[in-house]
Amino acid sequence: MFIIKCPYCGERDVTEFSYGGDATRAYPQDPAQATPEDWHAYVYERDNPRGWHVEWWQHSQGCRQWLKLRRNTLTHELGRTALPHEPLSPDDDEGSDA
Amino acid sequence: MIGDQLRRHPTLGGALDRSKALRFSFDGQRYSGFQGDTLASALLANGVTLLGRSFKYHRPRGVMSIGSEESNALAELRTGARREPNTRMTQIELFQGLEAQSQNRWPSLNLDLLSINGLVAPFLAAGFYYKTFMRPRGFWEKYEYFIRRAAGLGRASGEADPDRYERIHRHCDILVTGAGAAGLAAAKSAMQAGARVAILDEREAPGGWLRFDRNLIEGAPATVWLDETVAALRAADNVTFLTRTTAFGYYDHNLITAVERVQDHRAVPDPHKPRQRIWTFRAKQVILATGAVEQPLAFADNDRPGVMLAGALRGYLNAYGVMAGHKAVIFSNNDHAYRTALDLIDAGGAIEAVVDVRPSPAGDLVRAVRDRGVRVYTDSIVSHAKGGHALQACDVTPRGGGRPETIECDALGMSGGWNPAVHLHSQTGAKLDWRDDPGCFVPATAKWPCVSVGAANGDFQLADCLANGSEAGAQAAKASMGGTTATAVPGVRAFREERPHPIWEVPLGPDRRGKRFVDFQNDVTVEDVELAHREGFVSVEHLKRYTTMGMATDQGKTSNIAGLAIMARLRDKPIPEVGTTTFRPPFTPVSIGAIAGQERGQHFQPLRRTSMDDWHAENGAVFQNVGLWRRPHYYPHAQEDVDDASRREVTATRGAVGVCDVTTLGKIDVQGPDAAEFLNRIYANGFAKLPVGKARYGLMLREDGMVFDDGVTSRLGETRYLMTTTTGNAGPVMAKLEFYLQTVWPELRVRITSVTEQWAGFSVAGPKAREVLQDVIDIDISDGAFPFMAAAECRFAGAPARLFRISFSGERAYEVNVAADHGAEAWALTVAKAQALGGSVYGLESLGTMRIEKGHVAGTEINGQTTADDLGLGGMLSSKKEFIGKAMTGRPAYLAPDRQKLVGLRPVDGATWIKAGAQLIEDGAAAPPVQMLGHVTAVAFSPELNTPIALALLSGGMARAGAALEAAYPLTGESVRVRVVSPHFLDPEGTRMHG
Known part of the structure; x- marks a missing residue:
């Protein structure tokens, strides 16, 4: 049972959030120019890391904000959360503020 | 000796209130006890030692322990709807009129015919299920019935639980689990530092072993310190103190769940209180002070009633005044069990012998016992316990071999030392370390902010419990809130104890007879573990599953160590290298009622009702649940069934007018200067040029190119749209x-x-639809002013409304949205007008029939595996713009000609219903396996065509038009010959809806 730090609402129980998948993949910047390989990578290719990962979560029972969450899939430790436009990588080592 | 509490000591028993006598019954026999007794202590006081039969061999069993680790003394408690199986008698508080039944015996506890299993025991060894019942193949289902009957535990009541349960969520700085010496010391220092503390204990009274042992704190009996400390904690307003509360689960981020047995100690709960309550604690710091569990020793027939853990023997004496035996023997591998001998002697009992596996024990307690003239057999073992339904004697044999000496006894206290109750620590995934002295597993580094103290950390001396607990409380307070206070630690005299000898199993005696139980509840013996090893089971996890050791409801609290030790001996490795199994929640069984709490019956999930719900109910609607919503399925008249009613509703709608509640469709208000651009990117068809006042059917794809959802979106203003979604996808589309x-x-x-x-929302459909609405809508809805696919904001009988000229039924149709507060009124008015014109209301069944007649797709076709082209909507995809999913629509597999695509079906005989879900195959007579070409997604009876019809997804789709296929439903053996036709059964040109 995680406690996730919503950028707007603060620390809230995981039951208020919905999981939204891998946040390390970005929708192609220019869809018209993207190659089939780009689309294949975006739609289908997913790592299944054992360790730190960045995921999309939506505060669906709260402010409805989509956010990025750094989570350790092995230990369930949580790292930083970030708004969609803010960079956040699995290797982020700025420490945990959750 | 049975009855009259003849085993009760005249003065001892701090837990009892002797002024309150209680009557109770066990297996129909009446007994008396005192307030403060447990069912186990009261039965022991009455000399009742045979309490149950074992799981597999139906061996007679008595009480083994004095706590939640009990694996023998299980009972069915109460009667009728409150009957509860597998309750541990050691945890059941006695109440006036308590009724309990023994379990797993037939016809009675004394004469259990199934104890014949003990005679055929060689065939019931580890893994016997796998070996015996696999042949002939397929017979398992026949065996299973008898096996389950013979190897049962208690019986559930089979009736609805009459009691209430509830849940509480609580945040705290520090959670202390266990209110023994260490836990109380921790809570006290944390409380004094000002932290918000919660402290839980599973027993009815706090104190842990302070109540069961005789100890001095600051020169006074330990109960003085106990009472003072508990009083101080209960008085503090920063402390939540819960007894009868078991912490049973430890989850991520310091979430601890506990169950409080609020009213289990009463025959019937107070009507204003829940029976049990689940607490969910979120703690900044957790202190585990869960104590330790004494381990049994595996010697021959160590399960005879009268054999119990040495600590339990003295606990029953000190707390409940029960002299479980007058001639007792103690069998131990450690010094601690000598306390039992001292306590029994001081209470006037006789100790026949202390049998110690160690060659020359000389600790303080050992000397004290010797000083009282007790014979101590060193370097010896109890090789066989004798007796049937009750212990009569035991054989003592030197470890090096030799003739056994038989000693008469009526109680035998065994002790394989104590193992920390590491369950909660282990549940988090944190590891354990093996500690050689005294020979037990202790918690390694905790995963979350948590520390184990006292016996739970392998520190068994009272002085250490108090000092370490106090320190842990202060540290936790500092960590969670800063600041610190020094707390005085009371003085305790320490006994010098020597190291236990790490053995938990001993050889059979010279008679080579008897069973040495390791797991008492699942009847697993030393021989079973040895057999598993011979058969190649090396991992402890495999050993556990093959022998079922540790898999009973006691989760192996008293069997894991012995099992691991045997495995270690067989593999010739040290115990820590053999490893431990994983503990999982719950620590002790939790009733389903408590877990469900108040979320049962109609509170299981919320019910969403539309504004018109009352009208539907009053007018006899049969409801159907769609997600959380309930919607009218059909409105039967008199004796009509669903088919009759729907046929009437459809006929009235297509003939005159029908009204249907469509409130549940998702509605999303989309606003902003870029709203048109946004919708144009979201929808697969064009939305950029939708004029104000117009509605358009829109198709949404997923990023992988499959159809996601459909609905109508209307442009209400320059920068304002109203999107509708399907009922089921309203939430996912919004997200x-x-x-x-x-x-x-x-x-x-x-x-x-x-x-x-x-x-x-409601739709008004049928040739007379405009007639119904024209007087109540404040705008001109003539066909010229309000043609097909028009949309407008308006007023409906004065109420704010929106009107859309859209059709799902294929008829001339309008969809009205009215401000929700006016929905019921607007609906009633519309229905009255429709009925005056010969129309009807209609429900989901008719809605489905009419959409099938029109070949409109719904959830069974939009199933996540169909593309727009599969559904006959390929022409909608825009080539002029980018949209979600576009890039994937050209993938070769999406264009394969044999894809399953939407078709219509009619039975060749024009009469037989086609089953939804039926598989489409070429030849009904062919022997399987046959190629499945598709399946039936929706079926209906078309009143207008006077034939059953169906929609299906069929390989090749309309390329097979005209072909005859078989719609086979092997589950029921039904099959019908069908012909492939266009999915647009009625009015394919759409003249009706265009008007």
Whole structure:
């Protein structure tokens, strides 16, 4: 049972959030120019890391904000959360503020 | 000796209130006890030692322990709807009129015919299920019935639980589990530092072993310190003190769940209180002071009633005044069990012998016992316990071998030392370390902010419990809130104890007879573990599953160590290298009622009702649940069934007019200067040029190119749209739109809001639809002014409304949205007008029939595996713009000609219903396996065509038009010959809806 730090609402129980998948993949910047390989990578290719990962979560029972969450899939430790436009990588080592 | 509490000591028993006598019954026999007794202590006081039969061999069993680790003394408690199986008698508080039954015996506890299993025991060894019942193949189902009967535990009541349960959530700085010496010391120092503390204990009274042992704190009996400390904690307003509360689960981020048995100690709960309560604690710091569990020793027939853990023997004496035996023997591998000998002697009992596996024990307690003239057999073992339904004697044999000496006894206290109750620590995934002295597993580094103290950490001396507990409380307070206070630790005299000898199993005696139980509840013996090893089971996890050791409801609290030790001996490795199994929640069984709490019956999940719900109910609607919503399925008249009613409703709608509640469709208000651009990217068809006052059917794809959802979106103003979604996808569509706006296209100036609940919706369909509405709508709805696919804001009988000329039924149809508060009124008015014109209301069944007649797709066709082209909607995909999912629509597999595509079906005989879900195959007579070409997605009876019809997804789709196939439903053996036709059964040109 995680406690996730919503950028707007603060620390809230995981039951208020919905999981939204891998946040390390970005929708192609220019869809018209993207190659089939780009689309294949975006739609289908997913790592299944054992360790730190960045995921999309939506505060669906709260402010409805989509956010990025750094989570350790092995230990369930949580790292930083970030708004969609803010960079956040699995290797982020700025420490945990959750 | 049975009855009259003849085993009760005249003065001892701190837990008892002797002024309150209680009557109770066990297996129909009446007994008396005192307030403060447990069922186990009261039965022991009455000399009742045979309490149950074992799981597999139906061996007679008595009480083994004095706590939640009990694996023998299980009972069915109460009667009728409150009957509860497998309750541990050691934890059941006695109450006036308590009724309990022994379990797993037939016809009675004394004469159990199934104890014949003990004679055929060689065939019931580890893994016997796997070996015996696998042949002949397929017979398992026949064996299973008898096996389950013979190897049962208690019986559930089979009736609805009459009691209430509830849940509480609590945040705290420090959670202390266990209110023994260490836990109380920790809570006290944390309380004094000002932290918000919660402290739990599973027993009815706090104190742990302070109540069961004789100890001095600051020179006074330990109960003085106990009472003072408990009083101080209970008085503090920063402390939550819960007894009868078991912490049973430890989850991520310091979430601890506990069950409080609020009213289990009463025959019937107070009507204003829940029976049990689940607490969910979120703690900044957790202190585990869960104590330790004494381990049994595996010697021959160590399960005879009268054999119990040495600590339990003295606990029953000190707390409940029960002299479980007058001639007792103690069998131990450690010094601690000598306390039992001292306590029994001081209470006037006789100790026949202390049998110690160690060659020359000389600790303080050992000397004290010797000083009282007790014979101590060193370097010896109890090789066999004798007796049937009760212990009569035991054989003592030197460890080096030799003739056994038989000693008469009526109680035998065994002790394999103590193992910390590491269950909660282990549940988090944290590891254990093996500690050689005294020979037990202790918690390694905790995973979350948590520390184990006292016996739970392998520190068994009272002085250490108090000092370490106090320190842990202060440290936790500092960590969670800063600041610190020094707390005085009371003085305790320490006994010098020597190291236990790490053995938990001993050889059979010279008679080579008897069973040495390791897991008492699942009847697993030393021989079973040895057999598993011979058969190649090396991992402890495999050993556990093969022998079922540790898999009973006691989760192996008293069997894991011995099992591991045997495995270690067989593999010739040290115990820590053999490893431990994983403990999982719950620590002790938790009733389903408590877990469900108040979320049962109609509170299981919320029920969403539309504004018109009361009208539906009053007019006899049969409801159907669609997600959380309930919607009218059909409105039967008199004796009509669903088919009759639907046929009437459809005929009335197509002949005159029908009214249907469509409030549940998702409605999303889309606003902003870039709203048109946003919708154009979301929908697969064009939305950029939709004029104000027009509605358009829109198709949404997923990013992988499959169809996601469909609905009608209307442009209400220059920068304002109303989107509708299917009922089931309202939530997912909203979340998806928010995802794209917030993460992919943050530059778009668009805001979206769900308005599903703000607007009641109903459709008015049929040739007389306009007639129904023209007088109540304040705008001109003539065909010229309000043609097909028009949309407008308006007033309905004065109420704010929106009107859309759209059709799902294929008839001339209008969809009305009215401000939700006016929904019921507007509906009633519309229905009255429709009925005056020969129309009807209609429900989901008729809605489905009419959409099937028109070949409109719904959830069974939009199943996540169909593309727009599969559904006959390929022409909608825009080639002029980018949209979600576009890039994937050209993938070769999506264009394969044999894809399953939408078709219509009619039975060749024109009469037989086609089953939804039926498989389409070429030849009904062919022997399987046959190629499955597709399946039937929706079926209906068309009153207008006077034939059953169906929609299906069929390989090749309309390329097979005209072909005859078999719609086979092997589950029921039904099969019908069908012909492939266009899915547009009625009015394919759409002349009706265009008007």
